[in-house]
Amino acid sequence: MDLAWPPSSDNVGVTGYRVFVNGIPYILLSPVAHQKIAGLTSGAYYWVFVRARDADGNLSAPGPVTVFKTTGEAPCPPPLAPTNVGITPLTSTSVQLRWTLGVGEMTSGTRININGEYKNIALVSSWTLNDLIPEMEYSIRLHTFDYFGQLSESSVDLIYIPKDTQPPSVPKNLREIASSSDSVTLAWEESTDDIGMCGYVICNNREYFDTTPLTHYTAVDLLPGTYAFDVCALDISGNASEPASIAVEIKS
Missing domain, CATH: 2.60.40.10 (Immunoglobulins)
Structure with a gap:
């Protein structure tokens, strides 16, 4: 895969670029604004970003993340969907979500989809959802994903409506x-x-x-x-x- 990006600028001069593949440094210092990524697995998903380095050794903030999939078939079938999904209310605006991780080769984590927006998390079996709005309906689905970026089928959809049951504090100093x-x-x-x-x-x-x-x-x-x-x-x-x-x- 050939990766290219607009050159960066700096008050003391840009000396190169550090390229990250799936969060791991692939090239510590590329002197030019393009790089060939080799040694990838067929049929797999990857995400890459670049950080510029100046003459004083300072690194820029990460650039935009690019996601791509290599051609061919993945070397293993997709994982199975998470099971035993449940919700435990914690407060009026938070819950604990729990599940059993789906089985599969090279399983990497779980994707939590809430009202069409998703978050990928690592190999854990619970997660706290915060900043929920009472009386708003939330549709929650979970997928298992593997190292190759393959997603399982969805878990059974959960519908959750937070309820505000927390009373206010007692008026003081009456x-x-x-x-x-x-x-x-x-x-x-x-x-x-x-x-x-x-x-x-x-x-x-x-x-x-x-x-x-x-x-x-x-x-x-x-x-x-x-x-x-x-x-x-x-x-x-x-x-x-x-x-x-x-x-x-x-x-x-």
């Missing part, structure tokens, strides 16, 4: 900051949530009283007496925190 003969103003510290906050629910004597998006609230038209106020944080998925509580006395 306190009375002002009062009158028929009102009281409460304040508290802002709660946090892994997905997003919606607001706060105010309860009076264990019964629903009002909601607010703010971290303070004024209850009005109160009669003289003692009131037990609870404040719960509410996230955008409808999960409520444990309440913060305070007793307030309204004097005539």
Whole structure:
């Protein structure tokens, strides 16, 4: 295979190029911007990239990755598909994916395909998927791949919809900051949530009283007496925190 690329430039001068094949240095220093790659296996996939080297020995960032397949038939049949695929929820936005690696000669790893985008990983049998969006549907398929780039048939499709079950933190430092003969103003510290906050629910004597998006609230038209106020944080998925509580006395 003949590989060529545009020449690089540098303030002290480019002395050559390092060529990588399947992540391994193939040529430590090529003086020209082209290289013949020899000794490859027929019917196999390869990926290559190039890094430029300057006169001070500095290497550039890797150039674009090029993937190609040699002609002919691969020396072994494709591997079998992964089996025993399962999902274990970890948080509202992450899961652990697990499977049994497909059997085959020269098996190299597993390709995880999620909603049409894929990631190749090495010889492991579990992987954590992060940054999932609650209530969004994810279609997950797995393939085994071998050294020659051959893919197995797909595993059974998995459909997973993350659920936000994590409540926000309890409002801290609930306190009375002002009062009158028929009102009281409460304040508290802002709660946090892994997905997003919606607001706060105010309860009076264990019964629903009002909601607010703010971290303070004024209850009005109160009669003289003692009131037990609870404040719960509410996230955008409808999960409520444990309440913060305070007793307030309204004097005539």
